[in-house]
Amino acid sequence: MEKLLNLKIIEENHLLLEKRLFTRMQLAILQKKLQKKALTSNEKTYYYKFIKPRIRAMMAFFDIQERKIQGKEYIIAGRLEEAARILDQLEREHRGMKIILSGSFLFNEKYHDIDAFLFTKHEKEEYLKGSLHVSFLPDSALSTLFFSSIEQISIKNFNHEATGISEIRLSDLLQTYELLISAVIDKEDYEKNLRDFILKTEYVSNKVVLNPKQLFDLKEKLYRKNCAIFSNMLINALIPGYPTDDLIKKLAAQIESYQKLKGEYQAACNLPIYIDTYSKVILLATSGSQSIDKPNFRVRSPV
Numbered sequence: 001m002e003k004l005l006n007l008k009i010i011e012e013n014h015l016l017l018e019k020r021l022f023t024r025m026q027l028a029i030l031q032k033k034l035q036k037k038a039l040t041s042n043e044k045t046y047y048y049k050f051i052k053p054r055i056r057a058m059m060a061f062f063d064i065q066e067r068k069i070q071g072k073e074y075i076i077a078g079r080l081e082e083a084a085r086i087l088d089q090l091e092r093e094h095r096g097m098k099i100i101l102s103g104s105f106l107f108n109e110k111y112h113d114i115d116a117f118l119f120t121k122h123e124k125e126e127y128l129k130g131s132l133h134v135s136f137l138p139d140s141a142l143s144t145l146f147f148s149s150i151e152q153i154s155i156k157n158f159n160h161e162a163t164g165i166s167e168i169r170l171s172d173l174l175q176t177y178e179l180l181i182s183a184v185i186d187k188e189d190y191e192k193n194l195r196d197f198i199l200k201t202e203y204v205s206n207k208v209v210l211n212p213k214q215l216f217d218l219k220e221k222l223y224r225k226n227c228a229i230f231s232n233m234l235i236n237a238l239i240p241g242y243p244t245d246d247l248i249k250k251l252a253a254q255i256e257s258y259q260k261l262k263g264e265y266q267a268a269c270n271l272p273i274y275i276d277t278y279s280k281v282i283l284l285a286t287s288g289s290q291s292i293d294k295p296n297f298r299v300r301s302p303v
Contacts, residue, residue, distance in 0.1 A: 007034050021058075026051050036096070068160075071153030074107045074213050083155045086114065086132065091157060094118055098139075100156035107153055107213045117141075117150070145203055152211035168204050170242050170250055176200055177234045178274060181227050185269050195219050201233050204241035231277040235284065244285045251278040 010017065010031055018027055029043045030051055039047060067084060069075075083101045090099050103115035113133040118124075124136040141147055145165050180197045183190035198218050202208050210218070222229065238247060255278050262271045 007031060010034065021054065022051070068156045068158065069154070070151060071106075071211060071213075074153050074211070076107060076109065079106050080155065083114075086116065087155060087157060090116060090118070090134070098156070098158040100150065100154050100158075102150035102154040102212055104212070104216055106155075108216065115150075145199060145209065148209045149199055149215060150212055152209070153213060165203070165209070168200050168241075170238075170246065173200050173204060173234070173237065173241075174250075174254070177230065177277075178270070180230055181273055182270050184227055184230070191219065191223065194223060197230065197233070198222065201237035205237040227273055231273065231280075234277060235281050238281050239284055247285055248282050251282055254278055255282075 010027065014027065018024055022030065026046060029039065029047055032039060032043070033047060033051075067087065069080065072080070083106065087099060087101060091097075098119040100117050101115065102117070103113070104111040105114040112131075113128075114131050116132060116134045118134060118136050119139050119141065120136050121139065123138075126133070126135040128134075137147075142160060143163055143166050145168065148162070148165055151160065176193070176197050180190055180193040183193050195215055199210055199215055202210055255275050258271045258275050262268065262275070265271065
């Protein structure tokens with residue numbers, strides 16, 4: 001809530017506020033809080049018992065939303081109120097942090113976890129508390145494709161002005177693809193790998209940032225598909241997504257490396273798939289073709 005106030009507002013309206021709404025001591029405590037100074041035990045009592053409820057009531061009177069809600073049309077009835085309660089609890093436990101709740105909890109009847117992401121300057125370990133899954137991210141994550149996606153259906157306690165999405169490097173996309181193929185071959189749980197792969201390929205090829213529901217629906221359609229589908233998706237993203245010369249140079253080096261490894265690890269099932277896929281990309285890139293047959297699904301741009 002303090003993020004909606006600032007010292008300038010207090011200073012410019014000090015006399016009016018002191019006469020009409022707050023005592024001199026309460027204003028001093030509020031200013032101290034906004035300056036991020038530590039409050040004494042007595043000051044904390046005054047702040048949470050008298051000052052904060054009064055500010056909240058003023059905000060309600062003028063219909064100023066303390067919570068930032070996006071994608072409300074996708075959110076199931078009742079989930080928003082529950083998410084707001086969780087946000088309140090997390091704010092008490094992690095004071096001053098930027099917090100966002102997103103994921104299938106908001107838009108699906110059935111869900112596994114309630115996903116909460118907290119932004120911090122210090123590295124912290126994620127944790128589970130019942131069905132609540134709390135993850136900690138650096139502030140730099142605010143400019144990522146991941147955040148741009150989850151924000152589209154979310155409730156959060158901070159304003160965020162988009163400054164552009166960090167570039168999806170070619171090496172990052174190749175690594176995401178290779179991790180997905182390896183997980184499929186090894187019969188591991190690859191839902192997270194698949195989500196990352198879909199999100200990146202759709203952005204690289206079409207500059208579309210999927211919202212969480214679009215991403216969930218596509219993941220459900222593509223889960224249990226074979227590796228050929230994922231390879232085709234990669235090819236259709238790489239050719240329009242990166243400069244031809246850079247693409248050919250990088251993939252030729254990858255193919256050479258994997259051909260050497262293939263001789264040493266003849267039982268490795270993933271290496272022939274990488275070699276075949278990257279060879280197809282080079283062939284299409286050099287011939288000037290833009291894509292091969294695309295998987296049978298369509299993505300709509302977010303409204």
